[in-house]
Amino acid sequence: xxxxxxxxxxxxxxxxxxxxxxxxxxxxxxxxxxxxxxxxxxxxxxxxxxxxxxxxxxxxxxxxxxxxxxxxxxxxxxxxxxxxxxxxxxxxxxxxxxxxxxxxxxxxxxxxxxxxxxxxxxxxxxxxxxxxxxxxxxxxxxxxxxxxxxxxxxxxxxxxxxxxxxxxxxxxxxxxxxxxxxxxxxxxxxxxx
Numbered sequence: 001x002x003x004x005x006x007x008x009x010x011x012x013x014x015x016x017x018x019x020x021x022x023x024x025x026x027x028x029x030x031x032x033x034x035x036x037x038x039x040x041x042x043x044x045x046x047x048x049x050x051x052x053x054x055x056x057x058x059x060x061x062x063x064x065x066x067x068x069x070x071x072x073x074x075x076x077x078x079x080x081x082x083x084x085x086x087x088x089x090x091x092x093x094x095x096x097x098x099x100x101x102x103x104x105x106x107x108x109x110x111x112x113x114x115x116x117x118x119x120x121x122x123x124x125x126x127x128x129x130x131x132x133x134x135x136x137x138x139x140x141x142x143x144x145x146x147x148x149x150x151x152x153x154x155x156x157x158x159x160x161x162x163x164x165x166x167x168x169x170x171x172x173x174x175x176x177x178x179x180x181x182x183x184x185x186x187x188x189x190x191x192x193x
Contacts, residue, residue, distance in 0.1 A: 006122035009115055016115060017092055020108045021181070028099035030189040035182070038098030042178055045090025049174065052076050052083040054167025057160055068123075071131040073138055073152055074159045080147040081139070085116040091174075098185050113145075120144060131157070 009016075055075040076083035089112045096105025127135045134157055142152045 006118045010119045024099040030185045034100035038094045041094030045087040049087035053170045078152040
């Protein structure tokens with residue numbers, strides 16, 4: 001049986017940023033301004049990710065077949081259907097700004113928007129099949145990628161609890177990566193300055 005290309009993208013989504021980050025480091029020419037402004041974008045992305053993971057839980061880290069226990073519509077999911085992917089895009093774009101590699105930052109922005117669009121189409125097929133009417137109602141009220149200022153309050157289905165501690169624990173590797181990236185870029189700036 002042939003595997004859906006979108007499933008492969010989903011399965012390896014944690015590894016696709018690595019080439020971009022390597023290129024950004026190779027071609028980096030950071031300044032205090034680029035590091036500071038990019039770090040703000042990175043932190044916004046990570047805050048969004050942490051909030052989403054604190055609600056959606058460990059299912060956000062799966063690499064097997066697309067699936068899920070809940071149709072999560074609370075927290076950041078009440079403003080945008082894919083806050084974790086938006087958070088990731090902000091992380092990668094912000095890293096490019098920190099490294100002062102605007103062309104690579106834009107390429108990453110376009111690439112990851114394309115990649116996540118394909119992954120989301122696969123995830124939404126599952127959600128439509130599993131939560132049919134609830135998911136249709138949710139999609140009508142909440143945008144896929146561009147947040148709405150209006151909070152979604154519909155749906156009477158069960159929601160997972162907000163668990164900040166689990167969110168922080170789940171994102172530990174991301175915090176470490178951001179810290180290391182920031183130190184490396186400060187080091188490059190210091191050495192090149």
